[in-house]
Amino acid sequence: EMSCCDAGAMSVQEALNTMLAQITPVSECVTVSLANSQGHILAEDVLSPLNMPPFDNSAMDGYAFRFAEWVEGQALAIAGTALAGQPFSGEIPAGACLRIMTGAQVPAGLDTVIMQEHTAQTSEGVLFTQSPKAKANIRYLGEEIRTGDVVLKAGSRLHARALPLLATLGLPEVNVRRRLKVAIFSTGDELKLPGTSLQAGEIYDSNRYGIEAMLNRMGIECLNLGIIPDDPAQLRDTFMQAAQSADAIITSGGVSVGEADYTKDLLLELGEVGFWSVAMKPGKPFAYGKIREKYFFGLPGNPVSAFVTFYQLVQPALRKLAGEAFVAPLRIPAIAEHNFRSAKNRVDFQRGVISVNADGLITVRSTGAQGSGMFTSLCAANCFVIVEQDVPAGASVTIELFNEIVS
Ligand code: AMP
Ligand code: MG
Numbered sequence: 001e002m003s004c005c006d007a008g009a010m011s012v013q014e015a016l017n018t019m020l021a022q023i024t025p026v027s028e029c030v031t032v033s034l035a036n037s038q039g040h041i042l043a044e045d046v047l048s049p050l051n052m053p054p055f056d057n058s059a060m061d062g063y064a065f066r067f068a069e070w071v072e073g074q075a076l077a078i079a080g081t082a083l084a085g086q087p088f089s090g091e092i093p094a095g096a097c098l099r100i101m102t103g104a105q106v107p108a109g110l111d112t113v114i115m116q117e118h119t120a121q122t123s124e125g126v127l128f129t130q131s132p133k134a135k136a137n138i139r140y141l142g143e144e145i146r147t148g149d150v151v152l153k154a155g156s157r158l159h160a161r162a163l164p165l166l167a168t169l170g171l172p173e174v175n176v177r178r179r180l181k182v183a184i185f186s187t188g189d190e191l192k193l194p195g196t197s198l199q200a201g202e203i204y205d206s207n208r209y210g211i212e213a214m215l216n217r218m219g220i221e222c223l224n225l226g227i228i229p230d231d232p233a234q235l236r237d238t239f240m241q242a243a244q245s246a247d248a249i250i251t252s253g254g255v256s257v258g259e260a261d262y263t264k265d266l267l268l269e270l271g272e273v274g275f276w277s278v279a280m281k282p283g284k285p286f287a288y289g290k291i292r293e294k295y296f297f298g299l300p301g302n303p304v305s306a307f308v309t310f311y312q313l314v315q316p317a318l319r320k321l322a323g324e325a326f327v328a329p330l331r332i333p334a335i336a337e338h339n340f341r342s343a344k345n346r347v348d349f350q351r352g353v354i355s356v357n358a359d360g361l362i363t364v365r366s367t368g369a370q371g372s373g374m375f376t377s378l379c380a381a382n383c384f385v386i387v388e389q390d391v392p393a394g395a396s397v398t399i400e401l402f403n404e405i406v407s
């Protein structure tokens with residue numbers, strides 16, 4: 001059951017914890033081919049069907065031999081050649097060696113490879129110009145992965161680093177959670193589509209474009225319901241349609257306390273309110289709840305507020321709903337290039353640019369005017385500067401680099 005917290009703004013951490021504790025991931029799974037698996041969330045652990053490497057093989061172009069048979073200054077006769085994909089199947093007599101290329105199977109019994117650059121050819125065979133090290137230059141069967149090892153955990157997102165790992169294990173398909181479908185719409189009588197002309201008092205709807213772009217990068221299907229005027233009947237219809245067709249609903253605007261802010265009343269009428277206000281800047285009015293058993297996220301109308309609350313609050317909630325294991329964003333210290341003023345009683349997610357100074361240290365500066373309607377300072381940024389108290393120039397401040405969904 002959701003508890004309503006009208007009383008005061010909730011901390012960002014508490015808001016996150018509340019959502020993450022209440023959201024149950026979608027349970028349906030689908031099998032996708034390896035080639036189409038990018039961005040999907042693994043539904044189950046992946047166990048290795050193979051040892052990796054699958055056989056002892058040479059890490060170098062050179063010569064394989066038995067270390068115990070090597071005598072300083074004595075050449076080894078070459079008994080044959082092994083190439084990648086073309087193993088040598090003969091016998092290597094005592095005191096002889098095998099010419100071997102990188103990736104070629106090392107025959108049983110040979111235990112050391114010397115690299116070609118440390119050898120010289122003589123009429124008797126190969127002479128080592130440097131002392132070999134026992135067992136060197138062989139990649140041993142199973143030294144990285146044993147059959148049955150868990151190589152990727154359920155809840156992992158399949159990114160460019162995971163795909164070649166699945167391929168190297170020979171797995172042609174994987175079991176993943178089904179994709180989420182999320183409905184979005186903007187609310188406001190003043191909003192018009194880019195490409196149309198503006199009448200007095202009107203502005204272009206910008207919020208949906210950032211939200212849809214971030215959803216796309218998260219691998220989420222977006223049901224874009226457009227602009228809905230500040231009309232309770234139309235809003236109610238749209239909420240019902242969205243709740244029928246999607247796993248979650250995201251709106252922007254109409255969540256504060258103005259005369260045309262109907263979202264809260266509709267949420268109370270059609271569903272449950274989880275919380276209504278989060279102690280962050282930009283942001284503060286941010287609604288979380290449920291409509292007809294579907295999760296609802298009501299973003300503030302101010303464009304940068306909508307963007308930042310989506311990034312900081314809705315992104316982790318949707319990742320949980322998609323079945324992704326939670327990983328807290330990496331926050332690191334940087335040197336403030338100038339002073340940063342904090343917002344009273346709210347965590348301020350300012351937009352900044354990090355650099356590396358002449359001493360090799362990470363520094364951060366603001367991208368300029370930080371108004372909650374100002375996209376230029378958001379667009380120019382590569383990180384959040386998380387300001388919880390005033391920070392003087394030269395002191396340490398916490399930053400969070402933007403991740404792939406906005407980059
Ligand atoms: P609201 O939360 O509806 O009171 O809106 C707060 C401010 O954000 C107002 O200045 C709105 O005009 C503006 N706004 C609301 N929705 C959007 C939108 N989708 N795109 C751009 N600005 C918006
Ligand atoms: Mg509005």
